[in-house]
Amino acid sequence: MRICVFQSCFEELQASVGEAQELCMNPGVFTTQHAVTHKTVHKNTAKEQIDEAVKEGYDFYLNFMWGTHDDSLAGVDAIRYLESLNLPFAGVQSSERAQSKWDFFAQAKAAGSPLIPGTEIFPLFVKPASSYGSMFIDEHSLCRNKQGLEQCILRLNKLMRPVRLQRAQALGHTDPEQYADSREEEGQDSTDIVVQEFIAGEEYSVVVIAMGETPFPLIPQRAKYKQVGDSARILTLELKFDAESGYELLHEDEDPALWKHLQDTAIEAFTTKKMYTNYMGCDVDMRIGQDGRAYVIEVDPLPVFFYPTGSQLEDTDVKHGFPGSYRAVVNTYITNYFLENSALGEARSGELAALFDQMPLKARLVQEIMDISTIAPYNGTAIDLGCGTGSGGLSLKSNPRNQITHLVGVDISKTSLDAHTSETGYNQLVQNRMERFLAKQTVMVDHIFCVSALEFLSVEELDFVLARCFQLARCSVTLILKSSGSLERFQSYIIDHSQNIRTFQVQQGWSLETPRMSGLCSEDHHTCFFFRRDMKIFGDSSS
Incomplete structure (x- = not known):
């Protein structure tokens, strides 16, 4: 895609907040899948600059303008104009910038969460x-x-x-x-x-990324800044941008209960403020009170800043806490928008479903036959994305070493799902696009499979699905791509994602293994990706 990024001109800030080049939000540095162009927008010429950018014909827009009515930065009015053009974009909303901190506190009081001072x-x-x-x-x-x-x-x-x-x-x-x-x-x-x-305890920040309407909290970060006598707990403008200031990741094993409490509180703030509506998410600032509870003091509509690697304000929580890292964040923003707004995506999915529905049942069975049961011992709960007529379930049941206790099958083809019998072993069948299903899925499972279905996703949808798989799977993710030659009638819908999967940055603790497979359908070329999670690293937090 050709992506245009709008951001406010930092030289127009009313106070010095660091070097301008360090504050440049640049997602283009972190992806080769898209051509990213930046537009630095000035408050007095915002409308003309936006019109000029639109004439250049971009596929998608990211809005990082964040000025309020109180300052000289491009913001509320510029965003309101951008919104009036009905362009595909994710980012800061004019309604949010027009609000004050009191608006959030009022929402929190009305909802009863999160806890506020x-x-x-x-x-x-x-x-x-x-x-x-x-x-x-x-x-x-x-x-x-x-x-x-x-x-x-x-x-x-x-x-x-x-x-x-x-x-x-x-x-x-x-x-x-x-x-x-x-x-x-x-x-x-x-x-x-x-x-x-005043909440005198330490200050923390948790970024929450929207996955559809579902919140995904990243690793909590602890604020650290230059200590200056009695004011050490007050983050002034000078201290915030001092070279000794910044944020450090809170390792889960330092305090597992606090780690989870911070994430849970951030999710409450995300939900109360409905931060999924900007298709990005938010950054939630909290302080710990003497009662040990987290009090939310602010919700920022910019969750990821895309600052340079190694800089004072680098998004280390994204690098270490979001599957697929920055590339997947950008693609998640795009997918979030199109899940909500694109009739084109629904039409394309409908066409694909119709093609599968029109295939004779025997042809579908031949196409699906692939023995995944020998890749690894699969025990516990599982989701089968693009389950078709259920050959995956049959394969798992045929091998006694696999003890699947609950199996959910997801597919866009109604006739394929109707072909399932009790022999396939699925406890639940869902007719839906896999990205829509995963956007609403909140319960973790032990294993996720996807056989010969990822090929039909766009590059943006792929990263969204992969990120969600690694967020939801406790033990393993198994992905199999079939050769395009075996899917001739679907040629116009297929993308070879083998390289995109290889370059997807999984979190520490996941490893890509080369499985031994048997019983593959004759002469079919396939690529199998088997990701295993090291439970010793992740501990009990994945349950």
Whole structure:
């Protein structure tokens, strides 16, 4: 695909937040499957720049513009215009950028989750409700009594005067000065200031990637920054971008309970804020209270920044925690959009299903025959993607060393599923596209199989399916590609994905093995990928 990436011009930030080249979000560096072009958008010329890009005719757009009404960055209005064009894109939404932190806190209170800080008990922490990079936060932001709070509000009013005037102009107020005066008069009750109980514990971040509407949390990260006396627990603008600051991965074996609690809380935030609607996900910032619970303090709509490898803000959680790494993230964004919006994908799937339905049953059986039972001992629960008439189940049942306790078959062909009998051994049959099925599947299984069905996926769908397989499988993933010669009637639908599978970056603990197979249908060329998971590395967390 030809992909266009829109991002705000960082030179227009109201404060220095690091080197511009380090802050350039560049997914093109991490994939060779797509041609990626970057457009740095300025607030005052956003509409013209977007129109110019659209004329160049891209297949897909990624929106990393994130400016609010409070700053000089391309954001709310530019995104709203982009949305009006009905282009295929994933990324930050105008509705989200128009909101403040209070909007999320209100949603969390209404939903009853996730846990958020209270507003009554000192010490209280004060910050703008719409800001970036810890803007206007310093040692005075922590207020231990009413007098300190009043002084903090007075100081913040002065600092935020230009911001309020700019917001008033962006919102179309006829008297920006009067608007700013009103906010100042409201004091701590102003909706553009957050006053919350200070959570003194360590700060963590968990990225949640949307897989369809299903959240997938990455490895929790712990904030680390330069220690400066009593303010060590306050992440100021200066400290946030100090060379000694950043995030470090929290290894699960350090504290398994905390690791899971952080991920679960991040999922709650993702769900409450419906972050699947941007087709990407979110980054959830949390602090640990004295009660040991995680309190959500912010939800960022940009989960992955695609910063350079080795840089201070590198997405190490993606590199080590998302199957397929950056390439699969980009393809997941694209697949998320088309799962929700593409009638073309449904039509193509319908055509394929019709072709399979029209095949004589005998021809389908001959095409499917492949003995997977000898690849490895398969015990426990399993999913068979593209199960056809059930030869995979028959194969597994024929070998006594396999003890499959629950087998789910998924296929787009109704006649193939109707051909199943009790002998095939499937406990559940689902007529659906495998990517749609996996987007809704949340229960892990021991094994996932896919025989002669991946060839019908686009490169984007393939990475989505592979990522989901490695997210859901406890023990193994078995993938078999058949030669195109054995699928002649489907030539126009087939893509040779053997190299795409070989270059898919699996997580640590998974290994690709060369299996011994027997009973293959005569003279058929095939490529088998058998991935085994080392349970000693993953421990009990996969259950």
